[in-house]
Amino acid sequence: MLRVCLCVLLLGVPASAQILQLSAGRSSLLGGTGGEITAFFPESTLSASAGFANGHFVFGASETFKIHGLDVTAGDRVFSYSFDGAGLGVSTRGLFVQRNSRHTSLAVFVGSTGFGYATPFMVTAKSQHGGAGFFLQHHFDNGLLLSSLALIDGGKHTAVQGLSYRSHSLHLAGSGGLLQNQKYFSGEADYQPFQNLNISANHNDFFLADHLTTNSLSGFAGLGHITPQASLLGGQYRMLKTTGASAGASLRIGSITVRSNFYESNHRVLLVHAVQEHFHRWTVSGIVSQLQGQTSYAFGGGYHDNRISLSLDHSVLFFPISGKGFQQTTTVQVSLRLHDTALNFQTNVDPMVHIQYTTYASSYVQGPLAGAAMNSQSHSAGGKFVIGGAVVDEHGQPVEGAAIRLQGGAVVYSDSQGKFFARMKHDKPATLVVLLQEFAAPGRWAITSCPVDAAPGTEVLIRLRREIAP
Amino acid sequence: MKRVLSLLLLQFSFFGLAVSAQTVSPLIVECGKKCRGEFSITNNGLTALAVTVEARSFSLDTQGHATNRPLDSGVELKLEEGSARVPPKGTHTFGYQLKCSAPPCSVALLSSMVVGHAAEGILVRVQLAHTIYICEKQKDCRKKVRAAAGVSVD
Numbered sequence: 190m191l192r193v194c195l196c197v198l199l200l201g202v203p204a205s206a207q208i209l210q211l212s213a214g215r216s217s218l219l220g221g222t223g224g225e226i227t228a229f230f231p232e233s234t235l236s237a238s239a240g241f242a243n244g245h246f247v248f249g250a251s252e253t254f255k256i257h258g259l260d261v262t263a264g265d266r267v268f269s270y271s272f273d274g275a276g277l278g279v280s281t282r283g284l285f286v287q288r289n290s291r292h293t294s295l296a297v298f299v300g301s302t303g304f305g306y307a308t309p310f311m312v313t314a315k316s317q318h319g320g321a322g323f324f325l326q327h328h329f330d331n332g333l334l335l336s337s338l339a340l341i342d343g344g345k346h347t348a349v350q351g352l353s354y355r356s357h358s359l360h361l362a363g364s365g366g367l368l369q370n371q372k373y374f375s376g377e378a379d380y381q382p383f384q385n386l387n388i389s390a391n392h393n394d395f396f397l398a399d400h401l402t403t404n405s406l407s408g409f410a411g412l413g414h415i416t417p418q419a420s421l422l423g424g425q426y427r428m429l430k431t432t433g434a435s436a437g438a439s440l441r442i443g444s445i446t447v448r449s450n451f452y453e454s455n456h457r458v459l460l461v462h463a464v465q466e467h468f469h470r471w472t473v474s475g476i477v478s479q480l481q482g483q484t485s486y487a488f489g490g491g492y493h494d495n496r497i498s499l500s501l502d503h504s505v506l507f508f509p510i511s512g513k514g515f516q517q518t519t520t521v522q523v524s525l526r527l528h529d530t531a532l533n534f535q536t537n538v539d540p541m542v543h544i545q546y547t548t549y550a551s552s553y554v555q556g557p558l559a560g561a562a563m564n565s566q567s568h569s570a571g572g573k574f575v576i577g578g579a580v581v582d583e584h585g586q587p588v589e590g591a592a593i594r595l596q597g598g599a600v601v602y603s604d605s606q607g608k609f610f611a612r613m614k615h616d617k618p619a620t621l622v623v624l625l626q627e628f629a630a631p632g633r634w635a636i637t638s639c640p641v642d643a644a645p646g647t648e649v650l651i652r653l654r655r656e657i658a659p
Numbered sequence: 660m661k662r663v664l665s666l667l668l669l670q671f672s673f674f675g676l677a678v679s680a681q682t683v684s685p686l687i688v689e690c691g692k693k694c695r696g697e698f699s700i701t702n703n704g705l706t707a708l709a710v711t712v713e714a715r716s717f718s719l720d721t722q723g724h725a726t727n728r729p730l731d732s733g734v735e736l737k738l739e740e741g742s743a744r745v746p747p748k749g750t751h752t753f754g755y756q757l758k759c760s761a762p763p764c765s766v767a768l769l770s771s772m773v774v775g776h777a778a779e780g781i782l783v784r785v786q787l788a789h790t791i792y793i794c795e796k797q798k799d800c801r802k803k804v805r806a807a808a809g810v811s812v813d
Contacts, residue, residue, distance in 0.1 A: 208705045208747070229705055469695070469754075495743075495751050529707070529746045553705065553747040589784075590709060590773050602742035604711040605771065605784075610741045629709040629773035 214310035214549025218537055223247070223311035238265075238311040247306065249282075249313035260287040265314040267307040268298050270324045270338055277349075277368065279322075279342050280305025280314040296324045302342045309533075310549040318343035332356055336364065345369040358382055371396055385411030397540070401426045403509055414441050422454075424509020431455065431509045444468055452505055454514025457481065461505055461517070470494050476503050478517060487519070498524040510540040518542075529553040572614035578649035580607045583637065588653055590629030596620040596642075602629060618642040623651060632656075681708065681772055683787040689800035690793045694757040698789035700770050702745040711742040711771045712753055718765065719808035727767065733760040738768075759793040763804050766791045 213224035223240015233254035240247055251264030262285040269278035283300010303317030322340030329335070336351035351364030358381050365374040377391040388408040395401040407420035419436040437450030444467045452459040457480065465474040473490040491500030500522045505515050518538045525532040530552035537545050580591040580603040587607025594600050595611050596619035603609045613619055620642045625634055637652040682701045690696070702708040714736050715727040730736060739754040757766060768789040794800035 210705075493752075526746065526749065529749075531749075589711070589771075592709070600744055601740075602709045602711050602744075604713050604741065606713070608741075609711075612739065627709075 209554045210551060211554065212310040212549060212551040214308065214533075214547065216308060216545070216547035216549075218539060218545035218547055219306060219308055221247070221306050221308065221311060223306075223308075223313070225311050236264075236312065238313050240306075240311045240313070242306055242313070247311075247313040247315065249305070249311075251312070258288065260289075261285065262287075265305065265312055267305065267312070268296075268302075268322060268340070269307075270296070277338065277340070277347060278307070279320070279340065280307070281320060282314045282316050283320075292328045294324075294326045298322050298340075308547070308549070310551065322347070342369065349373060368394070368396060371400065397426075397510070399427050401510060415439070416441075422507050422509075424507070426510045426512070429512045431507075431512050431514050433507050433514045435505075435515070450505070452515040454507070455512070457514065459505065459515055459517070463503075472500070474503070489519075491522075496526050498522070506538065508540060508542055511542055513542055516542055519544075572612045574613040574616050574645035575610055576613055576619060576643045576645055576647070576649070577608065577610035578643065578651060579603070580609065580651045580653060583652070583654045588630055588634075591634075591651070591653065592624040592627035592629070593651070594622040594624055600624065600627065613645055616645050618644040621649065621651075623653075680704075681785060681787065683770055683789055685789070687790045687792070687801060689797050690757065690791060691797045692759055692762055692793065692795060694759075694791060694793055695755070696757075696791070697752050697754040698768065698770075699750050699752045700743075700745055700772075700787070701750045702747060705747050707747060708745045708772050709742065710745055710751065712738060712740070713769045713771065714738070715767045715769060716765060717767050719805060719810055721809045723805065723808075723810045725765075725767070727769075730766070731764065734758070734764050734766060735760070736766070757791060757793065762794050763800065763807065764791075764793040765804055766793070 208229040210227040210229070211224070215222040219242070221240055221242035223238060223242075225236060225238040227234060227236045233252055235252050236250065238249045249265035251262055251266055253260065253262045255261070265280070265282050266285055267278050268281045268285070271277070279302050281298060281300055281302050283298060285296065285298050287294070287296040299321045301316035301318060302320035303315045305314035306312065320340065320342045322338070322342075325337045327335045332355045334353045334355075338347060338349045340347040347368050349364055349366035349368055351362070353360070353362035360377070360379040362377045363375065367373065373394045375391075375393045377389070379387070379389040381387045386408075390406045391404070393403045395403070401424065403422070403424045405420060405422045407418070409416055409418035415438055417438040420434070422433040424431045431454065433452065433454035435450060435452045437448060439446055439448040446465045448461075448463045448465070450461050452461070460479040461476060463474055463476045465472065470493050471490065474488065476487040476489065478485045478487070487503050489501045489503050491502075492498070502520050502522075504518055504520075506518050507514060508516055520538065521534070521536045523534040530550060532550045534546065534548040537547065539545050576595060580588040580593075582588050587603070587605070589603055589605045589607065591603040591607075591609070592600055593603070593609055595613070599611050601609045601611045621640060623636050623639055625636070628634060633656040634653045635656050637654050639651045640649050643649040680703055682703070684699055684701070688694075688696055700710050714730050716729070716731040716734060717725040717727045719725055735758040737756040743751045743753070745751040753768070755768065768791070770787045770789070772785045772787070773783070792800040792804050794803055
């Protein structure tokens, strides 16, 4: 019965929305599969999620709206706040009220707390016990920031105070108190006496399955094309202590960067030498690693444009939880955009040095209230052959925002001078279509004259007439 | 708790910080005599956005205020695209190549945006500038151009 009600909600309510966002995905990092529909109304936003997490059916729904200057969310949401490196996120189901002014931000929550999921494609919560809390943040004009978080989450209590100060060359921050019944302290100092010199130190407490403490001290200096850096890291998780040190330098000459770094942890020494080159939309890197007398080679890189983004990255990360110290990791990221739909795939390395993945798709669709929509593919075909022209009205005045489709799929718009151009891959005439429904220019328009096609290297003239509203 | 932290990290890694309105980045670049670059327009809205790009040369007065004019004859600009449709919550990158025969040159690439389509009313256009300073040498080019114009304010 519950699932039937959810289906009705998912399919029925958004039917009258202006814009719908549909998302679906799967994540091994989060152990869940599911989807979400978000309906954007003129005065509110409604979201509904459903899926499976660790083999169990989970669902969530929320509505967000404004009332008397307050941002209100009713339903499922992650009550998450962070300041100065400290953060807390609790899955909740209830009522949130938030008010932001120039200097002060206040959020209040009342409802129930429990286990939940918050991902780019699904937000759910499972009520387990009652909860309430608030988060207050106030900026003072002298650079001070005061933060205060208080939360009752079943039998767990949180009361954390934070204070930070930022000036031109110095940033100091500290927070402490009780975080879910456990003593907590976090501190951070960042000093930049010159533009090219930075020294920072920090201490953090994390509460995962158990208490994790981390400390770090690092610095870097910019000496022309050369940037030396060094850092000391330490962590303690349960009875396991892990320490590490790294030092190295990078040399940048034009588009080429050469890095050489030394890492030491758990009496193991890792040397990593990398060369990276950027050219236009491409990045190519070659890495040579030396560990305990063994040499290994790896290659990475990426390509980014408006439709597709690919990358294969190799990096060295410090893992204090598993006690493994510095480890080489490889991650893959792929994003593809097709019209208003985005497809994403990304791998992550979890704290236990296991590779996990998350993949999801999201798309925007126009609802019945959306009015005229721009629905055409518009990525440029690219190429060296240019077709250009101008759009004018019945008085010979330029028309800005006229939409013209050229054969091959590209949609171009006229500028403030009424001019437009598109680049074509082939030196042959392309069919020209004026898309009246896609105009960004206000008004109703009719075509007076327009050539059927246009050849590269020629200038076409499109004449329009503004129609009087009936 | 571990799961919640992981979820938050993942959410931030995918979404970054929430911002509103349309944005352009980078705002300013400095180049040598030949310049190849790109800038990105981000549409943080929920409807697609028609963006057109126009180039202008500009000069500065002593207060640092810019006066635009048509592109100088000594500036040769090749835009990869003159317009684009930026999808909701999407980012579009415009590439360009620029040559300046008599440096220094100051060029603004103005991205004009009109949201939606209305049958009646006036055209409301937002313009965001990507500014390019071209000198013989890239280093401190903006500073040199501003100093040459007698700009005393930062």
